[in-house]
Each structure stands twice: as C-alpha cells, then as structure tokens.
Amino acid sequence: MKKYLLFFVAVFFFAGVTAQKFDQLAKTPPMGWNTWNKFHCDVSEALIMQAADAMISSGMKDAGYEYIVIDDCWQVSRDENGEIVCDAERFPHGMKYVADYIHSKGLKFGIYSSAGTVTCQRRPGGFGHEYQDARTYARYGVDYLKYDWCGSTTQDAKSSYTNMRNALYTAGRPIVFSICEWGSSKPWEWAGDVGHLWRTTGDISDNWNSMIDIFNRQKDLSRYAGPGKWNDPDMLEVGNGGMTTEEYRTHFSLWCMLASPLMAGNDLQNMTPETKSILLNKEMIAIDQDSLGQQATCYRDNGDYQIWVKTLSNNEKAVCLLNKSDERKSVLVDFSLLASVRSRGRGFGGPPPAAPAGAPGMPGMPGTQGAAAGQRTQGAAGTQRAQGAPGSLGVPVAAPGAPGGMGPGGPGGQRGFTPLTLDNYRVRDVWEHKDLVLKETSMYVDMLPHSVKVYRFVRK
Numbered sequence: 001m002k003k004y005l006l007f008f009v010a011v012f013f014f015a016g017v018t019a020q021k022f023d024q025l026a027k028t029p030p031m032g033w034n035t036w037n038k039f040h041c042d043v044s045e046a047l048i049m050q051a052a053d054a055m056i057s058s059g060m061k062d063a064g065y066e067y068i069v070i071d072d073c074w075q076v077s078r079d080e081n082g083e084i085v086c087d088a089e090r091f092p093h094g095m096k097y098v099a100d101y102i103h104s105k106g107l108k109f110g111i112y113s114s115a116g117t118v119t120c121q122r123r124p125g126g127f128g129h130e131y132q133d134a135r136t137y138a139r140y141g142v143d144y145l146k147y148d149w150c151g152s153t154t155q156d157a158k159s160s161y162t163n164m165r166n167a168l169y170t171a172g173r174p175i176v177f178s179i180c181e182w183g184s185s186k187p188w189e190w191a192g193d194v195g196h197l198w199r200t201t202g203d204i205s206d207n208w209n210s211m212i213d214i215f216n217r218q219k220d221l222s223r224y225a226g227p228g229k230w231n232d233p234d235m236l237e238v239g240n241g242g243m244t245t246e247e248y249r250t251h252f253s254l255w256c257m258l259a260s261p262l263m264a265g266n267d268l269q270n271m272t273p274e275t276k277s278i279l280l281n282k283e284m285i286a287i288d289q290d291s292l293g294q295q296a297t298c299y300r301d302n303g304d305y306q307i308w309v310k311t312l313s314n315n316e317k318a319v320c321l322l323n324k325s326d327e328r329k330s331v332l333v334d335f336s337l338l339a340s341v342r343s344r345g346r347g348f349g350g351p352p353p354a355a356p357a358g359a360p361g362m363p364g365m366p367g368t369q370g371a372a373a374g375q376r377t378q379g380a381a382g383t384q385r386a387q388g389a390p391g392s393l394g395v396p397v398a399a400p401g402a403p404g405g406m407g408p409g410g411p412g413g414q415r416g417f418t419p420l421t422l423d424n425y426r427v428r429d430v431w432e433h434k435d436l437v438l439k440e441t442s443m444y445v446d447m448l449p450h451s452v453k454v455y456r457f458v459r460k
C-alpha cells in the first residue's frame with residue numbers, strides 16, 4: 001500500500017513539475033491563415049488543400065506565413081471511446097491526411113477546439129477530454145491549437161488553459177497554444193507561461209469601427225508581449241471586402257506595430273493586387289517579426305491622431321503615424337525628434353515634453369488639432385520648420401536636452417548606442433518602399449482619412 005502511495009505521489013510530483021508550455025515556439029509572432037473570418041463553417045479538405053497551394057503560389061509562404069489553421073466546424077461528435085470524430089463528408093480522408101498534405105508543402109497545420117463542453121458552433125468541446133484530444137492532435141500532426149472559451153460556464157480560465165497546456169506537453173508533440181478566451185480574465189496577466197498567444201478582445205468584424213476599437217484596447221498591453229508570448233488582437237480581415245484599401249493597410253500596419261500574430265483570414269485563392277500588396281509587404285512584416293519582440297507603445301495621443309513607436313533590433317525603430325479621423329489631415333512631422341525617441345523610454349505614457357523656450361504654441365499637443373489643421377492646404381507635403389506652426393498635428397520640436405529628447409548628449413548617447421540622431425539613420429517609408437529625402441528635418445505629411453504612415457529608422 002505504502003509503495004503504491006509513493007508511486008502515485010511520485011507520478012503526481014513528476015507530472016506537476018515537468019508540465020509546461022513548449023518554450024521554443026513562436027519566438028516571433030505566429031503567421032498563417034485561418035478559415036474562420038471568410039469561410040466560417042464552410043470548411044473542407046478541398047478548401048484546406050487549395051489554401052495550402054495558394055499560400056505557396058501567391059508568395060505568402062515566402063513572405064513568412066506558415067500555419068494553415070482549420071477553425072470551428074471540422075468536428076461533429078465523439079465516438080463510444082470519447083474520441084473526437086471529424087466531419088466525414090467534408091474531410092473524407094480524415095485530419096491526418098490533411099496534415100500530411102500541408103506538411104508536404106513545407107507548411108504547418110493548425111486546428112481548433114474549445115475549453116468548454118461545446119465549441120462556439122456547438123460542436124463537441126474539449127472539456128474532460130483534454131489528454132485524449134492532445135494525444136489525438138499529436139497523432140494527426142497538429143502544430144498549432146486554437147483553444148476557444150465557448151461552453152465553459154463556471155470553469156476557471158487559468159486552470160482550464162493550464163490543464164490543456166499540460167495535456168499538450170504530455171502528448172509530446174510541440175504545438176503552439178493559442179488561447180482564445182477573448183480577454184475576459186485578463187490573460188495577459190497569467191498566460192505568459194500557459195500559451196504562446198492570447199486573444200485580448202472579442203471577435204473582430206470586417207469593418208473599420210470594429211478593427212479600430214480592438215486596436216484602441218491594446219494600448220496598455222505592450223509590456224506583456226515578448227518572444228513566445230503575444231497579445232492577439234484577433235485575425236486579419238484584410239481582403240474580405242468590408243474596409244477600403246486604405247483601411248486595410250492601416251489594419252495590417254497596426255497589427256504589425258503591435259507585434260501581433262498575423263493570421264490572414266481572406267480567400268487566398270482570389271486575392272486582388274491591393275490585398276496582395278498589403279499582406280505581402282515584406283518591410284511591414286519585418287517590423288512585426290523583429291527578433292526583439294517588442295510591441296509598440298503610444299508616444300503621442302491627440303485623440304484622432306496618434307504616434308506609435310516600436311523598438312526594433314539593431315537599435316532601429318518603426319514609427320507609425322495614425323489618422324483615425326474621417327478627415328484628411330496635414331501633419332507636421334519632426335523627424336529629428338522621432339529619431340531621438342525611444343519606445344518605453346522617457347516621455348512614454350507620461351505628460352508631453354515641455355515646449356522649447358520661446359516656442360509659439362505647442363504643436364501636436366492633445367486638443368490642438370482643430371481649426372488650424374483644417375485650414376492647411378491639403379496635400380501640400382512641402383518642407384517647413386516646425387517652430388512657429390501653432391495648431392499643427394505634428395510633434396513638437398524638442399530643444400536639445402529637453403525632456404523626451406534623446407539627442408547626442410542624452411541618454412541614448414551615454415549608453416553607448418548609436419546616438420539617436422537623424423544623422424545616423426535613413427528614414428524609410430514602409431508603404432512607399434523608398435527612403436525619404438528630407439530637405440529639412442521637419443516636413444508636412446498628408447494623411448488620408450483612416451490612414452497610417454509607417455517609417456523605419458534604418459541605421460546608416
């Protein structure tokens with residue numbers, strides 16, 4: 001009896017100590033394609049195989065997309081042994097066959113279930129079958145599991161997802177674990193050791209308001225993200241028809257700035273040139289996939305107009321100007337100041353920097369983007385000095401050594417990095433695919449409604 005007891009204690013202890021998440025996965029935000037946004041329950045073997053083919057022929061694979069994820073509705077029931085049963089009409093050869101095909105193309109295979117008793121489309125969920133399902137997924141050859149929260153009623157989120165994490169680990173096949181509990185229990189606070197990504201909000205819809213509302217909710221979450229642990233603002237809607245090309249470009253840019261997983265959700269077989277130019281913008285993708293894994297922080301928030309900064313490896317950074325408003329705006333941008341700012345550095349989240357001595361007005365300060373901006377000649381992207389431009393939408397000019405400035409004598413220089421001055425960088429427009437030719441350090445930039453400008457500060 002004592003021997004048995006010791007054995008059980010040992011097994012329990014062993015399982016408890018060793019179960020963890022697979023920690024060498026998703027070191028950069030996962031990229032791939034998921035069926036849900038476009039096809040909902042209309043999933044089938046043919047669709048998945050054609051999507052895998054299109055992933056390659058369209059250049060998506062070369063651009064870094066690798067997971068093909070079947071969302072809800074592939075499963076119909078459980079058999080007498082509790083084994084999950086796939087829809088035999090839609091997947092006549094079973095799931096392993098689909099996985100093998102995807103793998104034969106050099107891609108990876110993802111599947112979907114829910115932590116509750118049913119999925120959101122009322123298919124059988126994983127509750128009570130976690131270890132069995134994990135073994136089944138390993139047998140199929142699954143590389144990525146999206147685990148939803150439907151049918152969960154009184155369950156505790158952290159324990160439920162930890163249970164499935166342990167089941168996956170015990171099954172032994174490395175699987176990216178995508179937590180999808182819609183941000184209800186603040187998973188960013190507990191999921192870093194449980195999953196590789198976690199949804200932060202409810203579902204995205206294919207329209208501007210939904211997309212920008214989700215984006216607005218990411219503002220305080222940057223510090224929780226990093227290699228192997230990502231905030232997930234939901235899958236992409238790019239190419240699904242409900243937003244303008246400009247809005248889709250904004251959607252994609254913002255997701256890349258946030259170091260979000262990039263799960264395309266459109267019809268890969270029928271992509272317009274505009275959709276391709278967005279999803280396949282390698283310069284934008286490189287910002288998302290940067291090895292530092294830093295999520296952008298908001299450097300200036302003037303309501304409709306914001307500036308976001310994402311620190312990149314090699315002492316580089318990406319800066320995104322965002323015009324959320326319904327109006328075209330002319331924005332005065334001080335590239336010299338932008339060269340000096342550091343994501344998560346001084347000035348972030350705090351009060352705006354002080355005005356340089358004698359500066360007239362505070363261009364770029366919250367609440368100043370009203371009348372004067374509207375009076376500007378729209379579309380005039382000429383060069384002009386920032387000083388003396390009251391009411392402009394750009395950033396204020398920081399005097400050398402002013403709070404927020406990180407000039408040659410500032411902390412950037414003292415820390416032994418390349419001094420954060422414009423002399424040391426070229427400024428790359430990530431959507432125009434060219435370097436800016438700056439006659440002056442400040443310049444007016446024309447911004448369409450609902451648009452972004454994304455600049456990469458590339459070290460010379």
Ligand code: GLA
Nearest residue numbers: 036071072120121148180203
């Ligand atoms: C939930 C998820 C979606 C999708 C559907 C499928 O709503 O949040 O992303 O997986 O379920 O039913």
